[in-house]
Amino acid sequence: MNHMPRDMPEIAPGTFIVGDLYVDVGQQRVTRAGSDIALPNLSFQLLVALVRAAPNVLSNESLMTQVWPGLVVSPETVNKRVNLLREALGDDSREPRYITGVRSRGYRLIASVSPATEGAPLPNLPTPIPEGFPRAAELPVPTIPIDAHPPELPTSRSRLGRWAALSVLTAGLLIAATIGVRWAARHQVEGAIPAPVAPATTPAAIGAPSRTVAVLPFDSISADPADAYLALGLPEMILNRLSRVSGLSVIARNSSFALATKSIDSREIGRRLNSGYLVGGSVQREADRLRVAVQLVDSAAGTLIWSAHFDRGLHDIFSIEDEIADQLAGALSVRLGELEPKPPPGARSANLEAYLAFLRGRTLLGRFTVAESEAAVPYFERAIALDPNFATAYASLYDARMQAADQRREDLRLARKRYGHLVDRALELDPKLGAAYFARAMWGDEPHDASAISVNPLIVARELDFRQGAALDPSNGRGLGAYAEFLYSILGRPEEGRSVLKHALWVDPMSPSARFTDAEFSLDDSGAKASEQKTLQVLELDPNFVPALQRYGKFRWLIDGELAEAIQLLEHGIALDPNNSLLLHTAMAVYLDLSDAKAARAVVAGMPQSARARGLLSMHEGDWRRAGLSAYDEEGWTSDSDYCEIWQAEALRDYALKTGELNRAIAFIKSKYYFADAPAEHLDVCNHGAAVYLSQLLAASGQPQQALALRRAAASWNDANEAKYLGGSRRLRAGVLLLDGKPDAALTELAESFRSGSYVYWWYTLNFDPVWLPLHNDSRFQAIEADVRRYIDAQRSELEALRRNGLVPRRGLPAAER
Known part of the structure; x- marks a missing residue:
C-alpha cells in the first residue's frame, strides 16, 4: 500500500464546470469564483476521475486503478484521499455538495457536471474567505510572469494559484532586487529605472507580508550551463545581507529557492511565500564580464518598484552584491520607513x-x-x-x-x-554568527535522565545559544524549528515553542522540516490522528522527506495496524538514506511483527551492532537475559527519543524479576524515564507504560502501597489520554486490569486492543509477557492469539504482494532467490 505513487497517470485534457467549480484538466487547476483551490496531485486526479464518471458511481477498485496505477492500496487509503479532497473543497460528508459515498460500492459526484465551452462564463459566486497555508505541494499554474525589463508596469488582477511542487534549486523568475528610489535619487546607478512610490503611512507589524521580502534565484542566461551557479550564489549573498536588517523579515532560502516560479505571477509568489516584496533578476557571464539585471517588485500590486542593471568584471561580484543589498534596503525604506542599521557584510567568504x-x-x-x-x-x-x-x-x-x-x-x-x-x-x-549559535544549540550537550530540567547548566547553555542564534539570524528556518522543539519538548514551554515555530513557518513556508515539526507538536495538541494526517501532508509537499517517511510509517504500524504498508514506507526511506539508523531499527521492529525474523535481521545486518537491535531481537527469541543486559547498555540511551522505545522497560522488568536485581532496575528506570523520586508526577506519552512496569518492581520489592499508587496514576493518565494517543492504550489497560485481579475484563480489553489496530510487539504479549503467562491455557486467551495470528498472516500476504510487484525488497534470502 502506498500514498506516494511513483508513476502518476497521465490525464487527458479538458475543462468542466462542476457545480460552482471550474476544473481545467490540462492546466491541472481548480477554481471557484476566480480563486484557485489548492489540491495535491492525488486529490486532483481523484476529482478528475469522479468528474469523468459523473453522475455514475466509481467503485473503490476503479479509483485505485485510476489514481494509484500499478500500486497496491487499501480502501482506507481511498477513503482518506476522499476526505482530503472534501476538506479542500469545503464539502461536508453529512450534507455533501460535491461528493457522496455509496455504501460498499464507492463514490460519485452529486454536483452538476458539464463541459466548459470556450468563452462560456465561469460560475460567479462570492469570493470565499482566503484559506490558510495549503497542506501540500501543488502543480504549477500558468499565469503571466513579470518580464525582466518591463516597459510598463503590470496592472491586471492576478488570480490565486496553487502551491508549486518542491524542487531543489529551481530556476528563478526574472523579478528581482535592488536600489531604493530615494537612495537612487541621490546616487544614480547604472541603468536604474526608479518608480514613484508613496511612503507607507503606518508601518506594518514585523512578520506581516508588507514587511517581508523573498529573494528568488536569478535566471542564468549565460551561454555556458556551467555558469548557472552564479544565479544561485548572487541572490544567496543578497538574502544573507538583508536578513540582518532590523525591521525586515526575509524568507529563508529553503523556501524562496525551492518554489517553482516560472508559471506563476508575482501575486501568487507573494502569497505562497508570505512576502509583500520580491527580489529577482538575471545573471549573464561572458568571459570575465558579469551582467546582472535586478528588480524589486511589490507582489500584492504586481508592480515594479525599481530595476537596475550592472556590467562589471567577474571579480567585482561581491561589490555588486553589496550595492544591491544597500540599494534594496533603501528602496524598501521608502515604503516601510527607515530600516536600520544598514545591512553589514556578514560572515561570507571573499x-x-x-x-x-x-x-x-x-x-x-x-x-x-x-x-x-x-x-x-x-x-x-x-x-x-x-x-x-x-x-x-x-x-x-x-x-x-x-x-x-x-x-x-x-x-x-x-x-x-x-x-x-x-x-x-x-x-x-x-x-556574531547566528548560524554557529544555532548549530551549537542544536547539537549541545544535555543529560538524558531525570536531571534534564530547565535549571541544569547544560540546558541553560543551550537556551542561551538558541536565543543568540534567533536574534542574530532571524531568517534561519532550520535553526528556528530546532529552537521551537527545544522550548516545547525539553523546557516544557509549549506556548513559546508554538510562537517560535509560527515564525519559522512564516520565514520558511515551504520547508518540509518546519511542517514536520508542526506535525510533531500536533501530537500533544490534537492527538495521534491529527499528527498522522499532518505528517502525510508533509509527504505530499516532499514525498522523499525521510523523517516524515519514518514517522508516517511508524504511525501506520503503531496506530493503524497496517504493517505491510508501514514496511513499504520505511523501505522507501531506506532506499533514500540507507545508513539511517532510526529507519533501519523501525523497519526491523515492523518485520518482527510481521513474523519475518530473517528480514528483521537482514535490514540491520549492515549497520554497527547496537543495543537496540540486539535487545529487541533477543526479546523476540525469548532470550530475556541478553535483552535485559542490552536495555542496561548506556549505548542505547544516547538520544532524546530513546526513552520512547517500548521494549526497554519490559526487558528491564523481566530481567529484574528473574534475577532478583530489583533495586538496580528501579533506580535505572526512575533515572532513564525522567521519573526522579516522584514517578506519578512525571507521566507522559513515552513513560506511562514504563510506570506500570516500575510498579510491578516496587510491589516485588516490598513496597505495595507505592506500587498501587503508581499503577493507579499510570492507569488514570492512560485513560485520560487514550483518545489523543491511541496506539497501545487498550493493551496497557488490559495489563493493569489483570494486575488488579480482573482477568475477565482484562481478556475482553486485550481482544479489543488488537481489534483496534494495535499489533505492536504482539508476539511479546502473547508469548513472553509475565503478566499474561498465567492465562496461556485459557481458551479465551488462545482464541485471541488465533485471531491475531490470522491478521498477521494476512498482513504477511500483503507484504509478499508488494515484494512480487517490486515495491518492497526481499531481505534475508540468498541473492539468487530475491
Missing part, C-alpha cells in the same frame, strides 16, 4: 569559489539524511581549504558532521568531542 562550494553544501544539509549530510561535508571542507577564515563554513561543517552522527544513532557525546572545535572556530572568527 573567495568566490569557496563561497559557491559552501552554497552547494548548504543545499544538501537541509535534507536530514545521513547520505546527504555526509555528501555536504566535502563541500564545506573545500570551502575552508580555499578560505581558512570562512566562519560560516566551519559552523555548517559542524552541523553536517553532527547531523550525520545523529541519524546513524551514534553517541553524540563522542561526536561532539570530535567535531566541537569546528563550531568553536566559527565563533572565534565571527562572534
Whole structure:
C-alpha cells in the first residue's frame, strides 16, 4: 500500500464546470469564483476521475486503478484521499455538495457536471474567505510572469494559484532586487529605472507580508550551463545581507529557492511565500564580464518598484552584491520607513569559489539524511581549504558532521568531542554568527535522565545559544524549528515553542522540516490522528522527506495496524538514506511483527551492532537475559527519543524479576524515564507504560502501597489520554486490569486492543509477557492469539504482494532467490 505513487497517470485534457467549480484538466487547476483551490496531485486526479464518471458511481477498485496505477492500496487509503479532497473543497460528508459515498460500492459526484465551452462564463459566486497555508505541494499554474525589463508596469488582477511542487534549486523568475528610489535619487546607478512610490503611512507589524521580502534565484542566461551557479550564489549573498536588517523579515532560502516560479505571477509568489516584496533578476557571464539585471517588485500590486542593471568584471561580484543589498534596503525604506542599521557584510567568504562550494553544501544539509549530510561535508571542507577564515563554513561543517552522527544513532557525546572545535572556530572568527549559535544549540550537550530540567547548566547553555542564534539570524528556518522543539519538548514551554515555530513557518513556508515539526507538536495538541494526517501532508509537499517517511510509517504500524504498508514506507526511506539508523531499527521492529525474523535481521545486518537491535531481537527469541543486559547498555540511551522505545522497560522488568536485581532496575528506570523520586508526577506519552512496569518492581520489592499508587496514576493518565494517543492504550489497560485481579475484563480489553489496530510487539504479549503467562491455557486467551495470528498472516500476504510487484525488497534470502 502506498500514498506516494511513483508513476502518476497521465490525464487527458479538458475543462468542466462542476457545480460552482471550474476544473481545467490540462492546466491541472481548480477554481471557484476566480480563486484557485489548492489540491495535491492525488486529490486532483481523484476529482478528475469522479468528474469523468459523473453522475455514475466509481467503485473503490476503479479509483485505485485510476489514481494509484500499478500500486497496491487499501480502501482506507481511498477513503482518506476522499476526505482530503472534501476538506479542500469545503464539502461536508453529512450534507455533501460535491461528493457522496455509496455504501460498499464507492463514490460519485452529486454536483452538476458539464463541459466548459470556450468563452462560456465561469460560475460567479462570492469570493470565499482566503484559506490558510495549503497542506501540500501543488502543480504549477500558468499565469503571466513579470518580464525582466518591463516597459510598463503590470496592472491586471492576478488570480490565486496553487502551491508549486518542491524542487531543489529551481530556476528563478526574472523579478528581482535592488536600489531604493530615494537612495537612487541621490546616487544614480547604472541603468536604474526608479518608480514613484508613496511612503507607507503606518508601518506594518514585523512578520506581516508588507514587511517581508523573498529573494528568488536569478535566471542564468549565460551561454555556458556551467555558469548557472552564479544565479544561485548572487541572490544567496543578497538574502544573507538583508536578513540582518532590523525591521525586515526575509524568507529563508529553503523556501524562496525551492518554489517553482516560472508559471506563476508575482501575486501568487507573494502569497505562497508570505512576502509583500520580491527580489529577482538575471545573471549573464561572458568571459570575465558579469551582467546582472535586478528588480524589486511589490507582489500584492504586481508592480515594479525599481530595476537596475550592472556590467562589471567577474571579480567585482561581491561589490555588486553589496550595492544591491544597500540599494534594496533603501528602496524598501521608502515604503516601510527607515530600516536600520544598514545591512553589514556578514560572515561570507571573499573567495568566490569557496563561497559557491559552501552554497552547494548548504543545499544538501537541509535534507536530514545521513547520505546527504555526509555528501555536504566535502563541500564545506573545500570551502575552508580555499578560505581558512570562512566562519560560516566551519559552523555548517559542524552541523553536517553532527547531523550525520545523529541519524546513524551514534553517541553524540563522542561526536561532539570530535567535531566541537569546528563550531568553536566559527565563533572565534565571527562572534556574531547566528548560524554557529544555532548549530551549537542544536547539537549541545544535555543529560538524558531525570536531571534534564530547565535549571541544569547544560540546558541553560543551550537556551542561551538558541536565543543568540534567533536574534542574530532571524531568517534561519532550520535553526528556528530546532529552537521551537527545544522550548516545547525539553523546557516544557509549549506556548513559546508554538510562537517560535509560527515564525519559522512564516520565514520558511515551504520547508518540509518546519511542517514536520508542526506535525510533531500536533501530537500533544490534537492527538495521534491529527499528527498522522499532518505528517502525510508533509509527504505530499516532499514525498522523499525521510523523517516524515519514518514517522508516517511508524504511525501506520503503531496506530493503524497496517504493517505491510508501514514496511513499504520505511523501505522507501531506506532506499533514500540507507545508513539511517532510526529507519533501519523501525523497519526491523515492523518485520518482527510481521513474523519475518530473517528480514528483521537482514535490514540491520549492515549497520554497527547496537543495543537496540540486539535487545529487541533477543526479546523476540525469548532470550530475556541478553535483552535485559542490552536495555542496561548506556549505548542505547544516547538520544532524546530513546526513552520512547517500548521494549526497554519490559526487558528491564523481566530481567529484574528473574534475577532478583530489583533495586538496580528501579533506580535505572526512575533515572532513564525522567521519573526522579516522584514517578506519578512525571507521566507522559513515552513513560506511562514504563510506570506500570516500575510498579510491578516496587510491589516485588516490598513496597505495595507505592506500587498501587503508581499503577493507579499510570492507569488514570492512560485513560485520560487514550483518545489523543491511541496506539497501545487498550493493551496497557488490559495489563493493569489483570494486575488488579480482573482477568475477565482484562481478556475482553486485550481482544479489543488488537481489534483496534494495535499489533505492536504482539508476539511479546502473547508469548513472553509475565503478566499474561498465567492465562496461556485459557481458551479465551488462545482464541485471541488465533485471531491475531490470522491478521498477521494476512498482513504477511500483503507484504509478499508488494515484494512480487517490486515495491518492497526481499531481505534475508540468498541473492539468487530475491
